[in-house]
Amino acid sequence: MAGLLRDRSRRTPSVDTTAAGTDAATAPGFNMAHSPLLEVADLQVTFRGRVGTVYAVQGVNFNVEPGQTLAVIGESGSGKTVTAQAVMGLLPPSAQVSGSIRFKGQQLIGLSEQQLRDYRGRNVAMVFQNPERSLNPVMRIGTQITEAVRSHFAFDRQQAHDRAIELLRLVRVPAPARRFYEYPHQLSGGMRQRVLIAIALACEPEVLIADEATTALDVTTQAQIMNLLLDLQQQLGTALVMISHDLGLAATYARDVIVMYAGKVVERAPTDVLFGGVRMPYTRALLQAIPRIELEPHVLLPIVSGRPPDLTTVPAGCPFAPRCPDVQPDCREEAPPLREHEAGRWWACWHPCGKEPAT
């Protein structure tokens, strides 16, 4: 797909290409191997509404390197989607955001809507969960793609059309020229998701966030889409942030994993290291709840007791304390900070599994 790689530093790329078949590490615009694309530091997001105040994100830290595949794991309510929204600049005006989100050094919090608009879709793009609902039912899918392209680049209609067909081919939609003129309801779920990926990649963003992008699909399609995403990542050098509640997905596809609970990051490690030996009791519980073939039939899966955390208060101690099977008195008193206890491994626990208590 040579026609897709363009010089990222120019705002209006020409249609034909210069470098063919380059990979992520040497693509133009890629400065240094370890300068993070995205740096999120102490992100806090609070919503003040009539029902009360919701502390959706209570201090999140992570980085995204170019070309990295990162999985963000957490259950509903852990704050993972709100974090993604914050990175995209899609939070409603009533949200109070503090902390720092930097893209290539540029601070995103506090930018005007106009500036955020330029940034959205061009530098960071997002693919959402419900393919049926995420496409406008009364617009042709081709138009929905060209719209994405033309809002950032000065293409004319023909150029945009060509680009859209190219993108459809890239995401492996058969008969792209015909599909261009079709409406969302004429496509299957898997194909709609591909269209959404095409839209997200239209402007060759450097980071692609996939928020539960495969949750609504059946298992076979899920695998197809994930493979597609990984291939695209390889080809285009895009960093991929996968948001999910599915640890299995993370294990299979991601290079690094972040685990979130109650608006905080509680564990962070490369995938193989994490699954080699978890530290957070929460992560361990998640792992134990995965059904496995090796288990005896009719064995009860271990369930974590208690209810998900109430985000309208900020607890004094560790948020997992009420439900943790290994809880100790000091867990309730003070919240453990997220620290890099070992090289490349971070966790936030006073009494991690498999380790001596951290002091």
Next chain:
Amino acid sequence: MSVPVPELLSAAPVPEAAVEVVHGPGGRATGWLRSAEIAIPGAILLVLLFGCFIWPVVYPVPKPTGGSLLTTNLPLWSHGHIFGTDIVGNDIMSRILYGGRVSFEVAAAVQVIGLVIGGVFGIVAGYRGGTLEAVMMRVLDVFIAFPSLVLVLAIADSLGPSETHVIWALSAFSIPAFARVARAATLRLRDQPFVVAARLSGTKSWRIQFLHIFPNMLPQLLTFSLLGASITIILEGALDFLGYGIPPPGASWGNMIAAGQSFISVAPRFVVVPSIFLFVTTLSMNLLGDGLRARWGVR
């Protein structure tokens, strides 16, 4: 795959404060103002009702008819006649009050008739379904497409102008309207778990219809009837205005406006005063209906 625990919040909460409350005339979503949306129009209506029905009984108000020729055409704020008098000497203020009685009575009666007859119609049609519903709906369609206007005018014209006739004539509008609303609501409620449960436990169908389904559509019906009441008042005024309603010397807002038409340039008050009352009444009804609809969460 994930830990089997109950969901707390959806992954992307959209807090209410960020977005506009879609009902109501642009009022803020905060508590006290929301109550004001209901309280203020409600209070206005109560004052009007009091003034029309109770005040003349309690306080000696000049009679609305049979004014003397000695006191014709008095201007506003005259002594003893706050709004002045009309061309035959009647006190305008009392004509307003008595006219208001007519308006409220007609509105209430028409809505009640519509609610009862139309409501029953709609619930039965919606619940039974099948051919009964199909037939009923066809009849209803004919009524709705039928220029009820023709019916109304014809009835009013031939039976002679009178309040009761106006009520029956206007019911021709309200009955089909209520039937439609009731049927739609019944269809929506019919498959709810609590109805199914009642059916399965052997409850007689009429009990289900009226003790289970009907109470659940009350908020909808009530707000609908408020809005319907405001429309009815306007229509009643229209009938009077065209000459088909309450004949003079009886007082009604519509015929006051009609009578005042010819004097628009010299004495606009003949038209303006009843118009203001009409407007305030319908506005309050609409506001109240809207406020209740937002409060009760009806679509």
Next chain:
Amino acid sequence: MLWGVTFLTFLVLNALPGDAASALLGINATPAEIRTFSIKLHLNDPLFVRYGHWLGDVVTGNLGTSLASPQSVASMLGQRLPVTLELVVYALIITFAVSIPLAVLCARRPRGVIDRLSMVLSMAGISVAPYVLALLLVIVFAVDMSVFPAIGYQSISQGLAGNLRDMTLPSIVIALPLTAFYTRFLRADLLEQMQSEDYIITARAKGLSLWRVLTQHALRNSFIGLLTIIGLNLATLIGSTVIVEQIFSLPGIGYELLQAISNRDVPVVEGIVLVFGAAVVLANLLTDLLYSVLDPRIRHVRSRT
């Protein structure tokens, strides 16, 4: 269904007390005169016979002759229909030209100045009685400012400018409540989409401006709902035209209807009812057609593989 409507009308009109002959001949007619007149017009034939005659005539295109004047009903309608039609079209143009942009402006900045103002004004707009509004406009424009005439009508053939001038006030009277209603509806629908529809989030994530999102995405979807509302409003629209024509003395169908009813001029009333009924049926067909144009999902129901 047209059949049902017309039959019902016939039934009603004839069931009511009041005799066409006496109404037409006036109070001083002698019973003998009334009798001959009735016989001449077949007014004493049984109900079904008369209806049958009329129906037969209609199918062959003959709507009969007015009882009140020698004119044929068809030609009467032909004269008056364009007037009413023009009124309605003019009013609808005003309505859409105002309500659509206004709703978008409101949704653009909820609870902003324009939004609050529009909501208040539209609330007032739907609470006003047409006749009150008409008189008010007359006071302001015709009497004080002499910009628009209070009554009277000038046909197009006599000059377009004059015609528009005469029709403006009546059209505004009809358009105002409609505009208020549609603005509120569109605004609510747009906002609901902006709040809760996923494709809106996708559109924003692409980097589209709010304005574009509103007009290109949300508005397109709103049109479908708007169509339904318009269909429902049809009957009220007809009612408004009657009143407005009366006030402004416009020679349209509504005006004629009032005359005909009081004259018990059955053929004319039947003719008008037929026209109204046909209009409703036509409107229904039109909306169905437009649905399939606007909503591609409906369009493809049959051709889905």
